Amino acid sequence: MTGSTNINRKRMPETGKHISLNLNSPDFVRLDNGLEVYVINQDDVEFTRLDIVFGAGSSIPASSLVADSTIQLLIDGTKSLSSEEIARKLDYHGAIIDTNITKDKAILSLYALEKHLEGLVPIISDMVANATFTDNEFKNYIQRKRNQFLINSNKVRYKAMLEFNKLVFGSESAYGRTKELSDYDNINRTDIIENYELRYSPDNAYVVLSGNANAKSIALINKHLGNTDWGKSRTQIMQSVRINDVERVEKYLEKDGTLQSAIRIGQPIISKSHPDYNGLVVLNTILGGYFGSRLMSNLREDKGYTYGISSYIINYLHGGFWSINTEVNAQHTANAINEIKHELKMLREKPVDSDELELVKNYIYGTYLRSFDGPIALSERFRAAKDLNLDFNFYSESLESVMHQTSMQLQELANKYFNFNDMIVLVVGKLNIG
Amino acid sequence: MIEFDSFTLSNGLRVIVHRDKNTPVTAMNIIYKVGSRDENVRRTGFAHLFEHLMFGGTKNIPKYDIPLEKAGGENNAFTNSDFTNYYLTVPKNNLEVGFWLESDRMNNLAFSEKSLDIQRNVVIEEYKQNYLNQPFGDAFLLIKPLAYKKHPYRWNTIGKDISHIERASMQHVKSFYEKYYNPDNAILSVTGDVDTSEIEKLAKKWFGPIKPGRKFERSYPVEPVQTEKxxxxxxxxxxxxxxxxxxxxxxxxxxxxxxxxxxxxxxxxxxxxxxxxxxxxxxxxxxxxxxxxxxxxxxxxxxxxxxxxxxxxxxxxxxxxxxxxxxxxxxxxxxxxxxxxxxxxxxxxxxxxxxxxxxxxxxxxxxxxxxxxxxxxxxxxxxxxxxxxxxxxxxxxxxxxxxxxxxxxxxxxxx
Structure with a gap:
């Protein structure tokens, strides 16, 4: 071995300048029936992703179970194809169909090889335009989902997620409503059909085509999804989402025999267009937004109370929340809450030192680079911005603003937003251990 | 078709390089050929516990994560029955940070009692979170010892029992590291906007000086053919x-x-x-x-x-x-x-x-x-x-x- 021993293993190799993000806005096409299509094309790839986004999220119909059921049952039968026929065709073409729901939107996604689109797009368009929601499919679906709900209700994390949502948005508001077991017994098939007829129309939807999204595919989409047959006169209901003012509460839900307690601590939070937002992103990252965060370093790496703890900001169109989320050794529930309190206090009382701030800024830059890598990732970022009525430029402006945050600004924000006494505290599990 | 180049350093480290010029992100993956099937029957869950200790820092770099995060990178790892896999992504112009970090923890891991103590607790919480405190979470802990009687697949990667994790000692940690965490027992793969000559240079610079381990045979008891339900x-x-x-x-x-x-x-x-x-x-x-x-x-x-x-x-x-x-x-x-x-x-x-x-x-x-x-x-x-x-x-x-x-x-x- 020669020449290779004079390396300095103590010193970190030089790092380069930040690489700029690839943030080209998607191309825009309007189909014959007025449906908006956004195109993120990279023509040297073999796959295509098609997302159809409906303004039919879980807060929009009267029950979130109706919203879920509508998007998920879309794939289970049309006027001309049974659920099984649809499944056989999709599977034969090696396609993956996925449905997703947020508080604001319901999304149907197709991932497939570009060469199979011709066999697939007509089926997708049929589902969207001619879904039947037969009684059999409806009953079978509700039965399965009811069982899943029962299983999930045994999980402290799931119970905490539902309960926190009620507390942070107000259980009577459109965002605060969550599923209850009784919803599965009370739901009617006609509620689903009504939701479908009112909200699954071209003027209440948009499409994102990403990956290999060539001219031929766009023409194919226009031929099927742009078909005017789909544009039946369905009254569009303007959504009105009311979010209640919520009160600060502490709530404990006892769960017998649990080994871990789920803890959620948080509060309603500002929107992404608020001037404090980007500073709060930095502050949240420092607190619990990455592996090296203060909460992880303290509760996991120093105390060993938990396998993981994180904090995050979630924004929807009409409101959002910030929350700390963890499952801890039940015996240390109270200790864990005290340490969380302590970390919030530290952020209020002591300015973040420059090393830590620098690290977090670079870390956030890295997450941006990764989340804009490739057409699929780009399409997800695009939808996330669009669904909050934000311009695609939001991301580059936001990153720029992150890079300019100072310790002083962050400390001010911590004093404004990170007061434990203003927060909702929820524990599902055990609190008082003898 | 994924095109790639490969080479082996003189210390036995196997390296695979694939170029993808479309991305600003590079990925580095290291497989160590050790998994839960290599464990002692009385100390199951050890390979996975050890994976946690690999983040505990080295004599040169007290905390693994900090420099990587400073370089805009992210990382994680997993362990299964057959191997232990570490991976990271980092902006392409900071790739050398990945080489520095990965080579140093292959070369010179610090062993601290505190780190072992804490990670035992973290893994026990992981055990509860994913297996014991979940409906049906222990099904695989039960089915494996039913289906295997001799082969080490009869225990799960997380370990047979929490007590095995509690029992892991520093001496076991050190000998495990010495036996398995060596260049001749590892595969490094690098993908992104990189070229092979650059990777070869970096690999020689950072991993080249690390000595190979002692040769050993990886062999396992053969599972007898099952004769009844x-x-x-x-x-x-x-x-x-x-x-x-x-x-x-x-x-x-x-x-x-x-x-x-x-x-x-x-x-x-x-x-x-x-x-x-x-x-x-x-x-x-x-x-x-x-x-x-x-x-x-x-x-x-x-x-x-x-x-x-x-x-x-x-x-x-x-x-x-x-x-x-x-x-x-x-x-x-x-x-x-x-x-x-x-x-x-x-x-x-x-x-x-x-x-x-x-x-x-x-x-x-x-x-x-x-x-x-x-x-x-x-x-x-x-x-x-x-x-x-x-x-x-x-x-x-x-x-x-x-x-x-x-x-x-x-x-x-x-x-």
Whole structure:
């Protein structure tokens, strides 16, 4: 071995300048029936992703179970194809169909090889335009989902997620409503059909085509999804989402025999267009937004109370929340809450030192680079911005603003937003251990 | 087709390089050829606990994560029965930080009692979070020792028991590191906008000076052929009854492994699959049912898992699953079925080549199987499989005497 021993293993190799993000806005096409299509094309790839986004999220119909059921049952039968026929065709073409729901939107996604689109797009368009929601499919679906709900209700994390949502948005508001077991017994098939007829129309939807999204595919989409047959006169209901003012509460839900307690601590939070937002992103990252965060370093790496703890900001169109989320050794529930309190206090009382701030800024830059890598990732970022009525430029402006945050600004924000006494505290599990 | 270059350093480190000029992110993946099957029967869960300790810092770099995060990178790791896998992504102009970090923890891990103490607790919480405090979470902790009697696959990667993790000592940690964490027991793969000569230079600079380990033979007790059906029954606080069935299957490098994979897809990949159609949709027997293979390198398991609707008895559940299996053992596979599952495989292989990280992980994994290029020919292997292959393998696989059944009963409530 020669020449290779004079390396300095103590010193970190030089790092380069930040690489700029690839943030080209998607191309825009309007189909014959007025449906908006956004195109993120990279023509040297073999796959295509098609997302159809409906303004039919879980807060929009009267029950979130109706919203879920509508998007998920879309794939289970049309006027001309049974659920099984649809499944056989999709599977034969090696396609993956996925449905997703947020508080604001319901999304149907197709991932497939570009060469199979011709066999697939007509089926997708049929589902969207001619879904039947037969009684059999409806009953079978509700039965399965009811069982899943029962299983999930045994999980402290799931119970905490539902309960926190009620507390942070107000259980009577459109965002605060969550599923209850009784919803599965009370739901009617006609509620689903009504939701479908009112909200699954071209003027209440948009499409994102990403990956290999060539001219031929766009023409194919226009031929099927742009078909005017789909544009039946369905009254569009303007959504009105009311979010209640919520009160600060502490709530404990006892769960017998649990080994871990789920803890959620948080509060309603500002929107992404608020001037404090980007500073709060930095502050949240420092607190619990990455592996090296203060909460992880303290509760996991120093105390060993938990396998993981994180904090995050979630924004929807009409409101959002910030929350700390963890499952801890039940015996240390109270200790864990005290340490969380302590970390919030530290952020209020002591300015973040420059090393830590620098690290977090670079870390956030890295997450941006990764989340804009490739057409699929780009399409997800695009939808996330669009669904909050934000311009695609939001991301580059936001990153720029992150890079300019100072310790002083962050400390001010911590004093404004990170007061434990203003927060909702929820524990599902055990609190008082003898 | 994923093009790549490969080379081996003089200390035995195997390196695979793939160029993807479209991405600003580079990925680095390191596989160490050690998993839970290499553990001492009295100290199970150790390989995974050790993976946690690899983040505890070195003499030169007190905290692994901090410099990587400073360089805009992110990382994680996982352990399974066969190997331990570390991976990171970092902006392409900071790739050398990855080489610095990974080579230093291969060379010179710091062993601190505090780190061991804390990570024991963290792993115990992981054990509770993912296995003990979840409905059905312990099913695999039960089915594996039922299906294996000799082979170390009989315990799960997380460990047989929490007490094994509590018992791990510093002496065990040190000798484990010395034996397994060496360049000649590792595969490094790098993907992104990189060229091979640059990677070769970096690999020689950072990994080159590390000495190879002492040679050892990786061998395991052979699992005796199962001669009669095994049944286990447990009762737990869950809302539904469940059935888990397991059959031993061929090793990863056997062509019949691929047959088993397709058989599991015919049974349960996608909404048109047989188990879902017959037993969930057309007849209300189960609320969920899945068939899958564990994917191990040695003889793994073919598993069918089902959650029963309230009006389905355990006996009926078993009969219904066995009926679907007997369709396979009597050769009931249409051209459509076979073509469908092959098309699915083809799509999934394309999807797995989208991300730069997934490419690094897969190249490393296939190199571990013997040749990174195997990834490129997977699709052809699946394409060449015929209906009679599936019939023959089904007959071998679903031998009644090889069946293992776990009945997972819900607690009867009085209210």
């Amino acid at each position: 095994r049944i286990k029954s447990v009762r737990r606080n869950v809302p539904q009854n469940a059935i888990y069935m397991a059959w031993p299957m061929p090793v990863r490098n056997d062509i019949r492994y691929y047959h088993c994979d397709l058989i599991s897809d015919i049974l349960s990949n996608g909404n048109s699959s047989r188990l879902f159609r017959e037993l969930v949709k057309n007849n209300n027997v189960f609320s969920e049912v899945n068939a899958f293979i564990t994917g191990d390198i040695d003889n793994g398991l073919f598993i069918v898992a089902a959650r029963l609707l309230d009006n389905t008895s355990m006996e009926e559940g078993v009969t219904r699953i066995n009926n679907e299996i007997s369709k396979l053992t009597t050769g009931y596979v249409a051209d459509y079925d076979l073509e469908k599952v092959k098309n699915k495989i083809e799509s999934n292989l394309v999807f797995s080549k989208i991300s730069v990280l997934s490419k690094a992980m897969n190249l490393g994994y296939y190199e571990l199987l013997g040749d990174a290029n195997k990834w490129n020919i997977e699709s052809d292997i699946y394409r060449s499989i015929s209906k009679s292959d599936l019939l023959n393998t089904s007959l071998e696989l679903f031998n009644c005497d090889h069946q293992n059944i776990l009945f997972y009963n819900k607690v009867r409530k009085n209210n």
